[in-house]
Amino acid sequence: MDSANRNPGPPAPDAAAADSTLSLAIVGSGGSGVMTTGAMLLDAAARAGRYGLLTRSVGPQIRGGEAVAMVRLGAAPLACNGDTCDILLALDWQNAERFAAELALGPHSLVIAEESAGDMPPALQAPGARIVKVPLQKTAKAIKGRPNMVALGLAAAMAGLPQAAVTGAVARVLGGKGAATLAASEAAVAAGYGEASRLGAPAATAHSDERPRWIITGNEAAGLGAVRAGVRFAAAYPITPATEIMEWLADALPKVGGALVQAEDELASINMTIGAAYGGTPSMTATSGPGLALMVESIGLAITSEIPLLVVDVMRSGPSTGIPTKSEQSDLNIAIHGVHGDAPHLVLAPLSVADCLFTTQWAAHLAERLQAPAIVLSDQYLGQTRMVIDRPAEGGPAARRVLASATDGSRYARYALTPSGVSPMSVPGMASRQYTADGLEHSQHGTPSSKAEDHLAQLEKRRNKLAGYDYGDAWAEIDGDGDLAVVTWGSTAGPVREAVARARRRGLSVRVIALRLLSPLSPSRLAAALDGARGVLVVEQNHSGQFHRLLRAHAALPADTVALHRPGPIPFRPGEIVSALERWM
Amino acid sequence: MDSANRNPGPPAPDAAAADSTLSLAIVGSGGSGVMTTGAMLLDAAARAGRYGLLTRSVGPQIRGGEAVAMVRLGAAPLACNGDTCDILLALDWQNAERFAAELALGPHSLVIAEESAGDMPPALQAPGARIVKVPLQKTAKAIKGRPNMVALGLAAAMAGLPQAAVTGAVARVLGGKGAATLAASEAAVAAGYGEASRLGAPAATAHSDERPRWIITGNEAAGLGAVRAGVRFAAAYPITPATEIMEWLADALPKVGGALVQAEDELASINMTIGAAYGGTPSMTATSGPGLALMVESIGLAITSEIPLLVVDVMRSGPSTGIPTKSEQSDLNIAIHGVHGDAPHLVLAPLSVADCLFTTQWAAHLAERLQAPAIVLSDQYLGQTRMVIDRPAEGGPAARRVLASATDGSRYARYALTPSGVSPMSVPGMASRQYTADGLEHSQHGTPSSKAEDHLAQLEKRRNKLAGYDYGDAWAEIDGDGDLAVVTWGSTAGPVREAVARARRRGLSVRVIALRLLSPLSPSRLAAALDGARGVLVVEQNHSGQFHRLLRAHAALPADTVALHRPGPIPFRPGEIVSALERWM
Amino acid sequence: MTATLTAIEAAPLPVPVRAPADYKTDVKPIWCPGCGDYSVLMSMAMALAELGRPPEEIVVVSGIGCSSRIPAYVNTYGFHGVHGRALPVATGIKLSRPELTVIAAGGDGDGYSIGGNHFLHSCRRNVDIAYLVMDNRVYGMTKGQPSPTTEPEWDSDLAPGGTGLRPFNPLAIALAAGANFIARAFSGDPAGTARIVAEAIRAPGFSFVEILSPCVTFRPDEREWRKLVRPAPVTETSDPGRAARRLMTDDGFNLGILYRGDRRAYQPRSAPVADAERALERAFEL
Amino acid sequence: MTATLTAIEAAPLPVPVRAPADYKTDVKPIWCPGCGDYSVLMSMAMALAELGRPPEEIVVVSGIGCSSRIPAYVNTYGFHGVHGRALPVATGIKLSRPELTVIAAGGDGDGYSIGGNHFLHSCRRNVDIAYLVMDNRVYGMTKGQPSPTTEPEWDSDLAPGGTGLRPFNPLAIALAAGANFIARAFSGDPAGTARIVAEAIRAPGFSFVEILSPCVTFRPDEREWRKLVRPAPVTETSDPGRAARRLMTDDGFNLGILYRGDRRAYQPRSAPVADAERALERAFEL
């Protein structure tokens, strides 16, 4: 197996630890500083040797509307949000009912609310949840601090974080704002710890775990993966929730000798990417559903003219403009089948925030290796969730192209029929290797051809180079060998892993098959992975069960196969998947 | 069953007659008049009470290159080209070897070549074929006529057509050119008959069959179907092989009070179509693969905002620019799955040249009835083949929208959740029924919503209105009830029908299930149609077996299922399908 | 053209006098407090009230962006399409329903970047549509990336240190492409904007109004625009050569109607023929 | 930017003198006998021979159309993309490989209709590319539909009786959009065209050459062009205001270099930093 195609094997979450997590949400209206508070809390947790994640949700307003920061903390790496909210901290209640479904308060929840904020909106109330009121405003005013910093202290204390970790986090974020600001903030945090002690906060525990950690979003990780692979050109057209990838690259690429250019639209961004890739530079673009739809014609051009190319699609709820700020796994169909004609190409999906790095890097590698476009299906959840992860291993797959060798006097056959289907490629500058890249069907030399035998030969070549390649064990992450299998892909792998850990503790023998490589699908590898499974649960976040249909089309599934799929905007929770597994308990 | 959804039931070809057809090809270089000759021959045959079809093939040159007109004639309606060429008539041999694969000469073929044209190109030669030379040029020169008109007479005579039928055809085409031209042509035709008698032409037979006939191409039939349904607006961007639909409509629409506008690109043409449809006018566009790829984003908009819409995709060999002048059924994937998000819509395919009329008309009806875009997958073969057909029945399904009733004072809910999923629609001009059509997810009133319950409700509505509708028996043409089933779609139904007729004569018990409605697929109807079939042959003209995968994804196929699929550019021949059926003989 | 709709084209009623409020819905805009688009909305309502057509005979079409949210806030028929395609949708509506008043509206990103081709060809085609662009020289909705009209040195995450590109001159391009009415307005002057918008709707053919409309969130510097704008020092012209010269050297802050041409609006010929369907079908007979 | 390619950027060799034939392949064009594009091909080869760069350091990029077939006939690197997208492909090549000579070429349908937005934005972006449009005022490849430059009364199957639309003025639009070099040539004058093409390639930034190139098959009337063209009666200008006025009133048959600006070509800043990857990764540490 080519080492590039070795599974990086991110740690499955510690099953025991998954139960000892804390889900904490902070809600408030525009300007109340909810997001900063959440980010600092996560930072503090990482400093205290914890793992955690931060997701955010806002109202429809462009700026200044209500917001909620949801933080989940634990002793082991986390894969997803929890089933319910343990602690809800409300700076105010303005429009907070909008978040009812996302917050999912339960009977065990503790609600801590600013005393002057009035009553909790009925839509949020959960039977059994305990509500306490705290004077965040008054406390803050007394010490000339900000209420959200008091809330930060309160939250950190409730999470059992040592105050020093919070001080470190605050210093990192506010360090540039001067000593006075810093001091006021620290005083507010301390006041928050004071409030918490009155509520009976647990004792602080700093974990001894000293493994180096990163805090990163999936969008940043995708950008980094591309740069690690060697991507040096990007063309961008802004779109939520993919913009951050391009913004990260706009800063990063010039530093590594590359460049990013903003295009007039997605038709231009994909074709600029194709141009740069044709020129020999590993290249990419990033977009979301509507942009991908505009790119499919030109992706077909890259397929036919065999130009390597990376497209990251950060999926959001569709169809059409849909819900731009919310996650969904509903672009699988278009990613695999959205190109006209018989158009084989690569489709991959990262299995976690951390895996956005490896999968994007591997996709860039495969694209160059196989001279084909690779679409990476990330999503809003992976892309915008901020996650504490173990520092990733260095290195990884590189984008390296099979180049045409120096001229031997014979006419250069750009689309030569080789055993692997990959034909050595020339790039401008190479003497005597000129050719015309073409989206018309062509002979081996690249000249247009409408002959049946050329069409068939080139179709077979383009299929076989992908289908015949050895993708190693990176095509999927397979965990366990139970007689039930949960088959999933992309970001849903997170809640699946946690659900399976719980189900195993309830005695179920379950394996997880989480596909990273979605096209080409290998029926034989799938069959091997499914071997001996008497029941299969297929899980994905879309309405029509796109992945389930794809599996049916390519693999034999046991009669006892259940498809669990539902659309966004709410992320999958492990509990939903555990419920679906109960039929086998 | 709504009468609109009743199968129009075009006659299956007479099995006996299919064996008594004559395939005749005329080849010549640019300017030799090959195409006119073919068209007149077909016209003459229709006048003589025959059926027939004309397909054409040309070299890569834009104008003036080599060309071949392939005419097949028979006593019953024809469904496709024959397996081999019975008579090849060569005006000259320039580059004629290019057509070797398409012509498929066999041991029984008769080649009639202009004597001054030199030797037949080796690539064309078929062992056993008889070659005779005729002095077309000399004969024509002697009477100041054109060699192709001599060839016309020769061909018509060899086909056993009465000379009067040829005279009628010539008069129709050349009528406007003056008496002298006409007389010269008739003399040349007569000379051709003279040549033929020396070659032993059969006796002329005018069939007594007086059923009124049309000569029409699939592209014309599609245009007419749209107009019959009530389509009154079209936006067009030229593309081979769909341009003729729009050219036909450019003439027709103003006459029926409508209009066609040429757009700057396909992004504009689809959005103009959407705009006109939103305004209350049944509207359409036509395109081919590359154009469809550019339209998918906006088709998603029509799906989400529930705007009825007709898109005719006349498929050509893909991917990318591919082979623009050649047929293939490889846009099924993009037509069904090419829209991002969960995006249910209608996909249909005409089953013959004649059926381009009904299927397009029905598609326009369904689009309006169900407030969703309908994509019709015609192809170059159907679109550009000129066919003699029985005059179609009058009437047929009409495009009629469920309109919002007059105001009752309540707030208008454009996307109301009705039992059928279809919500009465208002159009500009209706007082107090204003709303904003939106591609954002929305509440029942059309205001943007990111709520999980609104998203789910609208996704279900949009799926259910299509999945729950009663498509009557028009969803497929089912013929016979043998214990083997050939399942096919679109233009491949032609060769399948003929192949099955032959196989039946060889004792095989075969049914044909030719799908007209490809999305939504009804698993229960499919299951009923397949009930009792012990073996299934799935036939389609593409490389990756797109329809076969689709069937697998939605239906249970018997273990003994064989997928027969191959790409263009050569049309399927019945013999290929008979061979595939032989495993069951 | 809309056979199904004849029922609703009833006898004309006496025109009631309408107020701006009659043209607004009660949907709460998602815009930031202080966004220039609030004033544009007000100006639109004022202009529509001045013209006095029933709201149901008006359609407002947009693409995607903060500004493109406007149809939901106007009590006419509305169409909120996909990014960049407002103009072809508006064109389809107007060509098939010529009796309606059709207005397209949106942002500088929507209209000049992704929608640039339709802008060009709508100017050329000259269908009777008014096109209002709320230009804030930024992509507001996606949180602050440069648009074609952004100044070259404006710093942002997507173009650190600025794009270095010369801003797009929408008025000069509209003129070169054939727009029949070209004006510039400023959201900070709602009455003036309303006057220009009303005039744009009245003018036959394709009328283009560039409305400077600050994005207070991502371009707080645009609050200064109120000091920079001025009525154009020259009078309206209908001479394309003169207008071209002016617009090529214009600094972007001259307000008013800057060009008014005399091209006839485009409407495709429709020439209904009695029994046309039969005649069309007869052509297929032998 | 192309780490993999350093090997081929070897030491410079003495430049051999090259002839036009060195820039042509022996692929037989699919064009109709008499098509104007044959002469354009010849002019391109002449211009490239005059400039004398090795063919492998040149890329010719096109879209789809008769004219867009040209890359296959030129012995440089070639890219025959999809309809309308030649310019972004050329932009991607040039920005990532600034040392190459990049030429985009195609037809009026490809460049002004479906490709109109890229035309606009390429003029504005001003990347160092020469763009040659073989304008025959028709869609040749798809057999005779009107293009944006087609005369309003030209009759065709898709627009019976003519479109009724004012033709697109590509030069005026290029100027308004910011092209740095604007010229018109005529395929019937291959030497003059070669001179202009060479000059366009030499000129920094985005150089636009409109080449009148008759379609003898679908526009046989265009054979008359040879009587209508003339050298522009005025001299080259670098004043955009003056150029705008001229181009707005130009009849479409003035040949020569009509505008030459002084904008610097756009090339994105690339500022390699030592050990940059490590520094980027460090930002994710606590």
Ligand SMILES: Cc1ncc(C[n+]2csc(CCOP(=O)(O)OP(=O)(O)O)c2C)c(N)n1
């Ligand atoms: C095809 C597509 N590409 C990108 C986007 C993302 N997007 C939404 S709005 C917008 C730009 C909005 O800018 P502008 O039109 O100036 O409006 P503003 O928000 O400034 O009013 C973009 C790029 C999209 N929705 N669809």
Ligand SMILES: Cc1ncc(C[n+]2csc(CCOP(=O)(O)OP(=O)(O)O)c2C)c(N)n1
């Ligand atoms: C997306 C797409 N739409 C339409 C076409 C069909 N098409 C091919 S060439 C062409 C127009 C060519 O006109 P022009 O660019 O003027 O080139 P010419 O043939 O006149 O040289 C069109 C519309 C296509 N190939 N792709």
Ligand code: SF4
């Ligand atoms: S982001 Fe800017 S344009 Fe958008 S609503 Fe806020 S102020 Fe207005």
Ligand code: SF4
């Ligand atoms: S159709 Fe016209 S443009 Fe095309 S090759 Fe022939 S003459 Fe040239």
Ligand SMILES: [Mg+2]
């Ligand atoms: Mg803007």
Ligand SMILES: [Mg+2]
């Ligand atoms: Mg042209």
